[in-house]
Amino acid sequence: MSRVCAVTGKRPVKGRRIVHKGQSKKSGGIGLQLVKQTKRTFRPNLQRIRVKLPNGSIKRLWISVKALKAGLVEKV
Numbered sequence: 001m002s003r004v005c006a007v008t009g010k011r012p013v014k015g016r017r018i019v020h021k022g023q024s025k026k027s028g029g030i031g032l033q034l035v036k037q038t039k040r041t042f043r044p045n046l047q048r049i050r051v052k053l054p055n056g057s058i059k060r061l062w063i064s065v066k067a068l069k070a071g072l073v074e075k076v
Contacts, residue, residue, distance in 0.1 A: 017037065
């Protein structure tokens, strides 16, 4: 099962880590150059918690911490 928030739909997204080198123009150099880009994954802060559903049943779901702090779900 993929790790996706059951409330907000947050999921891992792909991105890059960018590495620069050089001396800035302000301090006398020719500016920062791009050296390399490495692929990486940005993962949301998900917790697997027991949640009380609207029909009264209790189920364990992946919930983002942002949804927990906002009070979008009731933790059991």
